[in-house]
Amino acid sequence: xxxxxxxxxxxxxxxxxxxxxxxxxxxxxxxxxxxxxxxxxxxxxxxxxxxxxxxxxxxxxxxxxxxxxxxxxxxxxxxxxxxxxxxxxxxxxxxxxxxxxxxxxxxxxxxxxxxxxxxxxxxxxxxxxxxxxxxxxxxxxxxxxxxxxxxxxxxxxxxxxxxxxxxxxxxxxxxxxxxxxxxxxxxxxxxxxxxxxxxxxxxxxxxxxxxxxxxxxxxxxxxxxxxxxxxxxxxxxxxxxxxxxxxxxxxxxxxxxxxxxxxxxxxxxxxxxxxxxxxxxxxxx
Ligand code: SF4
Ligand code: SF4
Numbered sequence: 001x002x003x004x005x006x007x008x009x010x011x012x013x014x015x016x017x018x019x020x021x022x023x024x025x026x027x028x029x030x031x032x033x034x035x036x037x038x039x040x041x042x043x044x045x046x047x048x049x050x051x052x053x054x055x056x057x058x059x060x061x062x063x064x065x066x067x068x069x070x071x072x073x074x075x076x077x078x079x080x081x082x083x084x085x086x087x088x089x090x091x092x093x094x095x096x097x098x099x100x101x102x103x104x105x106x107x108x109x110x111x112x113x114x115x116x117x118x119x120x121x122x123x124x125x126x127x128x129x130x131x132x133x134x135x136x137x138x139x140x141x142x143x144x145x146x147x148x149x150x151x152x153x154x155x156x157x158x159x160x161x162x163x164x165x166x167x168x169x170x171x172x173x174x175x176x177x178x179x180x181x182x183x184x185x186x187x188x189x190x191x192x193x194x195x196x197x198x199x200x201x202x203x204x205x206x207x208x209x210x211x212x213x214x215x216x217x218x219x220x221x222x223x224x225x226x227x228x229x230x231x232x233x234x235x236x237x238x239x240x241x242x243x244x245x246x247x248x249x250x251x252x253x254x255x256x257x258x259x260x261x262x263x264x265x266x267x268x269x270x271x272x273x274x275x276x277x278x279x280x281x282x283x284x285x
Contacts, residue, residue: 001155002284003163003182005034007206008189009198011169014218015188017251018273019166020044020260023125025277029162031123032151033130034178036116036143041166042130044260047121055131055146056112057139059095061088067107074099074108091136115139118146120154127154141173148178171201179206184284185213186242191226196233203239213239214283216276220244242283243276245269 006022008015020041023031033041061082063074068086075083078099082092088099090113100108116133129151131143151163167178167185179185185206189199199215206213215234220227227244234241246268254264262270 001152001161001163002184003165004184004186004280004284005165005167005178005182006186006188007167007175007179007202008169008187009171009200009202010194011038013188013190013195014245014251015169016040016044016166017255017261018186018188018216018218018245018276019164021262021270021273022164022277022280023123023128024260024263025274026125026162026164028160029126029164030151030155030158030160031126031128032147032163032165033128034144034147034165034174035168036131036133036140036147036174037168039130039132042121042128044255044258045123045125045128046258047123047128049119049121050127051120053118054114055116055118055133055139055143057115057142058113058137059097059110060090060093060113061095061097061099061108061110063088064107064109067105069105069107071104073102073104077102116143118143118150120150126160127158129154140168141177144168144174144177171198171205175202176205176209179209179211182211184280185211186216186280187213188216188218189230190218191220191223191230193226196226196230199230200233203237212283214242214280215239216243216245217241218245219247221246240283242279243272245272245276 006019082089115137118131121128129147168174189195248269250265254261
């Protein structure tokens with residue numbers, strides 16, 4: 001079984017457009033949307049929800065009113081301002097456990113709270129695992145790991161040969177969780193100076209983990225000078241620019257219609273993405 005993650009150093013490069021099109025072009029695969037803070041892949045597929053599972057990734061403190069003697073030590077000790085008297089605000093509580101440590105009456109317990117949900121859905125392109133982290137939750141790396149574990153389990157059970165992962169933007173913990181152990185990373189960038197900067201940062205990450213990395217320059221024709229700079233940078237660093245996709249408003253039209261662009265149109269963008277997919281598959285062998 002092979003795994004490929006589509007990533008970008010930041011949001012807005014068109015990563016999901018590419019990932020959704022790959023999902024439509026691939027065969028015998030499982031789709032894993034690991035952008036758990038802002039999942040949007042499911043908006044481009046007609047999904048049928050099969051399973052929903054609570055994700056308990058962080059802890060919160062709770063007070064046993066019967067044991068509490070109102071000494072005020074917990075309120076003084078909490079650095080997050082989460083305690084007022086002996087009432088704990090679950091939004092502000094970071095689950096650090098200091099209040100439980102200082103409580104003379106053992107009146108404070110830490111319990112796991114629901115931080116989000118993981119879903120298994122069926123799409124016409126195959127099973128998809130996706131998730132949603134609750135607002136203000138920070139355990140996104142753990143939720144990405146849960147999504148990937150479920151995707152692997154389904155792939156094994158159903159004899160599927162590929163896990164296609166739509167990674168989160170950025171280079172933080174959830175991105176690392178979406179990249180570890182994969183066979184290849186496709187980095188989608190755009191021809192802006194920040195695009196080049198973000199590409200450098202994510203390549204540092206993929207090189208650190210020894211992951212074969214390919215680069216796709218999306219909307220390459222909006223600034224050909226910057227595109228050339230990205231190509232030169234990749235050449236200097238031995239990185240293969242596998243595709244340059246032109247700007248085309250049809251991509252936005254496809255998104256509005258809730259379809260992967262390769263299904264919505266047979267124009268140049270779709271043909272280029274199809275060609276890129278063939279080349280990615282060839283490189284993955
Ligand atoms: S667990 Fe930490 S953050 Fe939460 S109330 Fe206790 S001291 Fe404050
Ligand atoms: S430290 Fe314990 S006993 Fe004191 S106010 Fe907090 S919960 Fe109550």
